[in-house]
Amino acid sequence: MENKSNKKLFTGIVESNKMEKTIVVRVTTKVLHPLYKKYVTSSKKYMAHDENSEANIGDTVRIIESRPMSKRKKWAMTEIVEKAK
DSSP: OOOOSSOOEEEEEEEEEEETTEEEEEEEEEEEOTTTOOEEEEEEEEEEEOTTOOOOTTOEEEEEEOOOOSSSEEEEEEEEEEOOO
């Protein structure tokens, strides 16, 4: 899927789906350390809107930046890339 707008697009793993129409997605990135020139893995959790509540824990999903829906929820799930085993 190509991002034609200026909205940010991330892929991550669903950590929680206990809320109604909301999932928690962990996005991990690898960043090159400026001094040691080694890749360091960092991760961040995002709360994303899931309208039909179709994502389960362990699924790999794609989220896109959207309008603020609550205090912490500013992302929306666009698609499920891979289902959990």
